[in-house]
Amino acid sequence: MPAESVDxxxxxxxxxxxxxxTLATEDRPYRRLVERMSEGAALVGADGLIxxxxxxxxxxxxxxxxxxxxxxxxxxxDEPERASFIEQVVAGRSGHSEHxxxxxxxxxxxxxxxxxxxxESSGSLxxxxxxDLSQQKAQQQQVHRLNVKLTDQLAELQRINSDxxxxxxxLTHQTLHDPLTGLPNRTLFLDRLExxxxxxxxxxxxxxxxxxxxxxxxxxxxxxxxxxxxxLLQEVAERLxxxxxxxxxxxxxxxxxxxxxxxxxISGLPVALPDRLLGALHQPALRVxxxxxxxxxxxxxxxEGVAPEQLLREADAAMYxxxxxxxxxxxxxxxxxxxxxxHRRTAELQLRKALAGGGVRVLYQRVVDLADGRPVxxxxxxxxxxxHGGxxxxHGSLLSPTKFIPTAEESGLVLPLGQQVLERxxxxxLRWEHTxxxxxxxxxxxxxxxxxxxxxxxxxxxxxxxAALPADQLRLEITESALLNVSPRVLTILNELRAxxxxxxxxxxxxGYASMAYVRHLPLDFIKIDQSxxxxxxxxxxxxxxxxATLTLSHRLGLESVAEGIxxxxxxxxxxxxxxxxxxxxxxxxxTSSRLVCAEQPAVGTSGR
Ligand code: C2E
Ligand code: MG
Ligand code: MG
Numbered sequence: 001m002p003a004e005s006v007d008x009x010x011x012x013x014x015x016x017x018x019x020x021x022t023l024a025t026e027d028r029p030y031r032r033l034v035e036r037m038s039e040g041a042a043l044v045g046a047d048g049l050i051x052x053x054x055x056x057x058x059x060x061x062x063x064x065x066x067x068x069x070x071x072x073x074x075x076x077x078d079e080p081e082r083a084s085f086i087e088q089v090v091a092g093r094s095g096h097s098e099h100x101x102x103x104x105x106x107x108x109x110x111x112x113x114x115x116x117x118x119x120e121s122s123g124s125l126x127x128x129x130x131x132d133l134s135q136q137k138a139q140q141q142q143v144h145r146l147n148v149k150l151t152d153q154l155a156e157l158q159r160i161n162s163d164x165x166x167x168x169x170x171l172t173h174q175t176l177h178d179p180l181t182g183l184p185n186r187t188l189f190l191d192r193l194e195x196x197x198x199x200x201x202x203x204x205x206x207x208x209x210x211x212x213x214x215x216x217x218x219x220x221x222x223x224x225x226x227x228x229x230x231x232l233l234q235e236v237a238e239r240l241x242x243x244x245x246x247x248x249x250x251x252x253x254x255x256x257x258x259x260x261x262x263x264x265x266i267s268g269l270p271v272a273l274p275d276r277l278l279g280a281l282h283q284p285a286l287r288v289x290x291x292x293x294x295x296x297x298x299x300x301x302x303x304e305g306v307a308p309e310q311l312l313r314e315a316d317a318a319m320y321x322x323x324x325x326x327x328x329x330x331x332x333x334x335x336x337x338x339x340x341x342x343h344r345r346t347a348e349l350q351l352r353k354a355l356a357g358g359g360v361r362v363l364y365q366r367v368v369d370l371a372d373g374r375p376v377x378x379x380x381x382x383x384x385x386x387x388h389g390g391x392x393x394x395h396g397s398l399l400s401p402t403k404f405i406p407t408a409e410e411s412g413l414v415l416p417l418g419q420q421v422l423e424r425x426x427x428x429x430l431r432w433e434h435t436x437x438x439x440x441x442x443x444x445x446x447x448x449x450x451x452x453x454x455x456x457x458x459x460x461x462x463x464x465x466x467a468a469l470p471a472d473q474l475r476l477e478i479t480e481s482a483l484l485n486v487s488p489r490v491l492t493i494l495n496e497l498r499a500x501x502x503x504x505x506x507x508x509x510x511x512g513y514a515s516m517a518y519v520r521h522l523p524l525d526f527i528k529i530d531q532s533x534x535x536x537x538x539x540x541x542x543x544x545x546x547x548x549a550t551l552t553l554s555h556r557l558g559l560e561s562v563a564e565g566i567x568x569x570x571x572x573x574x575x576x577x578x579x580x581x582x583x584x585x586x587x588x589x590x591x592t593s594s595r596l597v598c599a600e601q602p603a604v605g606t607s608g609r
Contacts, residue, residue: 040130046118048072048089051125060111060132062103073128076101078108085113089126092118098133110137178252180230181237189251189259193308196263200302203263207302210260210277211315212240214286215294215327217256222487224289232288236295239280244273259312274299274330282328294328296320301332317341320410347407350384350399355416359385361398362424363591367443367562367584370576375598377441377475378432379584380425381591382417409449418450419459426467426474428594436598443475445507448482452489457496464500471501475526478504480512483522491522498523505562510546516553527554529580531565538570551578 034041040057042050050073058065061076073089074082078100085099094117101111110133118124176188184192196207214236221229233256240250240258249261262273274297286293298319300311314333317340322331331337354360364378382405383398408414425442432440450456464471476497483506486494498504505526506519510533519527529550536543547563554561563575566585575583589597 037129040128040132042068042073042128042130043125044073044089044128046090046092046124046126048074048086057130060103060109060130061101062105062107067104078102088115092124092126101130109134181234181252183237183241183258184249184251186251186253186259189249189253189261190308190312192249193261193311196261197302197306197308197311199263201304205263207311208262208264208273209300209302209311209315210262210274211298211300211312211319212258212260212277212281213296213319213323214256215296215323216291217293218487219485220288220291220293222489223485224291228288232286232293235286236281239286240277243276243280259315274332278328278330296322296327297330298322299330299332314338314341344407344410347404348411348413351404351408351411351413351417354384355413355420360417360420361385362421362594363398364425364428364442364594364597365584365591366589366597367582368588370563370572370580370583373572373588375436375440375588376582377443377473378428378597379443379477379591380421380428380445382421382445405447409447412449412453414447414449415454418447418454419463421445422459423463423466426463426469428597429469429473430467431594432598439473440598441473441475441503443477443505446476446478448479451478451482451493452487456493457500460497460502461500472503475503475505477507477528479507480509484512484518486522494523498525503560505560509550516549519553519559520557524557524559526560526562529561529563531563531585534563534565534571534575534585535567537574547575547580548578551580555579 034054037054037056040060041052041054042057043052044050050068050071053065053068055065058068061068072086074085077085081099085097088095088097094115096112096114098110098112101109103109112131112133114129114131116127118126176185176191177183178185193207193209199205200207214232217229217232220232233252236256236258237250237252240260244250244260245262247263249259251259251261253259260273260277278295278297281293281295296319298315298317298321300314300318302311314337317337318331318333321337321340322329325331361383363381363383365381366375367377367379368375382401384404386397386399405414408417422444425444429440429442446456460474460476463469464474494504503525504523505528506522506524507528508530509527511530527550529547533543533546533550537547538544551561553559560582561580563571563580563583564585566572566575566583566587568587571585572583572587
């Protein structure tokens with residue numbers, strides 16, 4: 001725009017002719033202002049043609065000012081927006097609107113166009129203020145982009161957070177539940193039991209705990225594998241859960257032990273529930289392969305002041321009782337069991353004391369060759385010294401193994417006990433040999449738990465080495481019931497023991513109510529006929545038949561036969577005539593101290609019973 005005097009502006013008329021307007025005196029300062037504005041400014045007529053524009057507008061559109069003047073302002077807008085703009089100009093509506101302007105070079109530029117309505121004084125001209133929004137838009141876009149990014153990051157954070165919460169929830173669940181069955185575990189069960197017991201003084205509702213244990217689970221695991229065992233446990237979990245009430249808790253403690261907790265009056269649910277639980281596990285029968293699994297259930301009802309662990313122990317004791325009575329039944333903890341538990345605790349204490357304080361004695365009972373009565377070995381039979389009575393040297397003050405071996409077995413104390421007996425027994429045969437001038441063997445009883453849990457091969461090797469005893473002078477007797485369902489692990493142990501040169505035999509043969517066929521598959525050297533058959537042999541045909549069958553079997557399998565409990569000459573001769581190889585019994589010798597084993601006459605009155 002040519003420089004004019006500040007009091008007039010020259011504008012292009014509608015037909016291109018130049019017209020000059022004289023500015024009112026009071027408007028003059030504003031013109032300067034308009035010339036210096038950072039926004040583009042223009043005046044357009046009602047027809048939309050630009051009659052005035054400032055330099056800034058020209059530079060915004062990238063054109064010389066002359067090119068702007070006289071042309072329609074709308075030409076500088078994007079095609080689709082022109083119509084509405086023109087309409088606004090024609091209408092003379094004041095207001096702001098955003099548009100996309102096109103520069104001369106074709107580039108787009110967002111603009112804000114502010115229009116003020118025409119005034120008489122300005123000859124109906126509309127003034128336009130054009131603001132370049134490029135920078136603002138770019139900033140807005142950046143803010144938008146940042147916003148999007150932030151939203152994304154926020155969502156990611158929320159995801160991480162909820163993942164964390166889920167992980168935490170899972171962890172809590174895992175620490176309180178059994179992964180195999182999904183049931184609450186022992187910790188959660190005890191927690192619920194504690195809460196229920198805490199509520200009893202207020203509610204008056206007794207709490208009943210059930211201790212459920214499968215009767216042949218070990219057999220399933222050992223013979224059919226862990227997968228079969230796992231499936232069985234899942235089935236048990238489902239069956240138990242199906243018969244309890246909605247407020248009862250079914251939990252899996254460990255192995256094949258399940259707990260149930262119920263709150264309610266004793267005359268109601270808890271009485272019916274044991275039958276329901278047992279029924280759920282027995283009908284239809286739980287079968288895995290060809291093994292039918294039953295369950296033993298013990299229950300205990302709360303009383304004032306009982307601790308959760310105590311109640312559980314009582315239910316456990318009742319379960320154990322049910323198991324000992326043959327399994328597949330339920331038993332309630334009562335006064336009788338409380339007494340039994342007390343006895344067992346006393347026996348256990350006595351056993352611990354004996355083990356620690358030299359209270360374990362080992363007596364030996366001769367085994368003779370039935371052909372001539374000549375001693376060939378002796379069986380080691382353990383005793384406990386009674387801690388009271390002071391008759392320490394008398395055998396009469398010794399406690400019989402039938403009184404403490406079950407407790408030792410239950411408590412696991414049979415492991416250290418068995419080891420002590422083994423070590424001491426191994427020291428004897430060479431002494432007897434030295435005294436008598438001929439070789440002896442010693443026969444040691446091994447409990448089922450030793451077989452399953454002790455490192456028997458290592459213990460036996462160590463005992464033999466310590467006593468410098470040749471392996472063929474040691475025998476191990478394993479009671480029949482422990483050999484009925486032998487796991488692959490136990491079979492390996494038996495084979496390894498025999499590989500050492502030790503003889504292995506089955507004790508109390510015939511008492512396990514099993515078919516005799518199982519012995520064929522075991523690495524055995526001798527069979528011991530149980531004394532009950534020897535006692536009955538001369539008056540009970542079944543006992544005699546049993547003895548005869550056992551002797552036939554052992555001959556067929558090439559096993560040595562040993563009879564125990566021989567008390568009369570008649571029994572001796574009968575057994576000898578039936579082909580029994582060796583025997584022991586009060587007729588030949590009672591269990592006695594090692595020193596007296598190879599004396600010519602066994603000491604009278606040294607009763608082992
Ligand atoms: P068992 O191995 O069958 O031992 C034979 C039992 O019959 C012994 O009883 C013995 O004293 C008794 N006996 C021997 N001859 C006669 C007889 O002519 N008449 C009568 N009435 N009884 C006779 P004991 O010593 O009381 O042992 C009982 C059971 O305790 C043993 O039966 C054995 O199973 C177990 N036992 C003994 N010592 C040990 C041991 O060190 N470890 C383990 N795990 N068990 C042992
Ligand atoms: Mg024995
Ligand atoms: Mg026996």
